[in-house]
Amino acid sequence: MTAALMLELRDLSKSFELHHQHGARLNVLRGIDLRLHAGECVVLSGPSGAGKSTLLRVIYANYRPSFGAVHVRHDERWIDLAKATPHEVLEVRRRTLAYVSQFLRVIPRVPALDIVAEPLLQMGVDEPEARRRAGDLLRRLNVPERLWALPPSTFSGGEQQRVNIARGLIARRPILLLDEPTASLDVENRNVVAQLLAEARADGSAVLGIFHDEDMRDRVATRLFPMQALEAA
Numbered sequence: 001m002t003a004a005l006m007l008e009l010r011d012l013s014k015s016f017e018l019h020h021q022h023g024a025r026l027n028v029l030r031g032i033d034l035r036l037h038a039g040e041c042v043v044l045s046g047p048s049g050a051g052k053s054t055l056l057r058v059i060y061a062n063y064r065p066s067f068g069a070v071h072v073r074h075d076e077r078w079i080d081l082a083k084a085t086p087h088e089v090l091e092v093r094r095r096t097l098a099y100v101s102q103f104l105r106v107i108p109r110v111p112a113l114d115i116v117a118e119p120l121l122q123m124g125v126d127e128p129e130a131r132r133r134a135g136d137l138l139r140r141l142n143v144p145e146r147l148w149a150l151p152p153s154t155f156s157g158g159e160q161q162r163v164n165i166a167r168g169l170i171a172r173r174p175i176l177l178l179d180e181p182t183a184s185l186d187v188e189n190r191n192v193v194a195q196l197l198a199e200a201r202a203d204g205s206a207v208l209g210i211f212h213d214e215d216m217r218d219r220v221a222t223r224l225f226p227m228q229a230l231e232a233a
C-alpha cells in the first residue's frame with residue numbers, strides 16, 4: 001500500500017516587501033513543489049538564507065505565500081492554507097499540524113509539566129493522564145524531575161529546548177514541522193529525539209524539518225529537499 005499524501009506544495013513563492021528600503025522586494029521562495037507522505041521525514045537542506053525557515057513558516061500559515069498553494073490533508077479533506085480562514089488555520093493547527101521551533105515561547109509562571117501537558121488537555125485527555133504522559137516524556141528527554149514544577153524561564157537553553165520538543169511531540173499530529181529542534185542538545189538527547197521521531201513516523205506522522213547537524217540529518221532523513229538562495233528582485 002502506498003503511504004497517504006499528507007502535504008502538497010504547488011508552485012509556492014514568497015517574497016517580502018522591505019519597508020525600510022522604499023518597498024524593494026526580496027524573493028525568498030520561487031516555484032516550490034513538494035509532496036510529503038505519511039511516514040516520511042523530509043529534511044530541507046541548503047545554505048543559510050535559502051529560505052528553509054521561511055518555507056516552514058509559510059506552511060504553518062505564519063506567512064501568507066505570495067503565490068501558490070499549501071494543500072494539507074485535514075480530517076480526510078484537503079485545505080489550502082494559502083486561502084484558509086483564520087478559524088480553519090487554528091483547526092488545522094489544533095489537530096493536524098505541529099510546529100516545533102528552536103525556541104520555547106515561555107509562558108510566565110506556568111510550570112514545565114503543565115506546558116508539556118497542555119496539548120493533551122486541549123484534545124480532551126483528563127488531567128491526571130495528561131500530566132502522567134507529560135512526566136514520562138520529560139523523563140525520556142532527561143529533564144530532571146526537580147524542574148517539572150518550575151516555569152522554564154530560568155532553564156538552560158538545552159532544557160528549554162527539550163521542554164519545547166516534549167510539548168510539540170506529546171500529542172501525535174499527522175504532520176510535524178521541525179525548525180532546528182535539536183540545535184542546543186547534547187548527543188544523548190539528540191539520540192532520544194531521533195528515537196521519538198522514528199516512533200512518530202512509525203505511527204504514520206509525516207515529518208518536514210531543518211537539521212543543520214549532519215549526523216542528525218543523516219539519521220532522521222528519509223529524503224533531502226535541496227533549496228537554493230534566490231537573488232533579490
Ligand SMILES: Nc1ncnc2c1ncn2[C@@H]1O[C@H](COP(=O)(O)OP(=O)(O)OP(=O)(O)O)[C@@H](O)[C@H]1O
Binds near residue numbers: 026046047048051054
Ligand atoms: N519577515 C521577513 N521580512 C524580510 N525578510 C525576511 C523575513 N523572514 C526572512 N527573511 C529573509 O529571507 C531570507 C531567508 O531566510 P530564512 O530564515 O528562511 O533562511 P534559512 O534558509 O532558514 O537560513 P538559516 O539556515 O540561516 O536559518 C533571508 O534573507 C532573510 O533575511
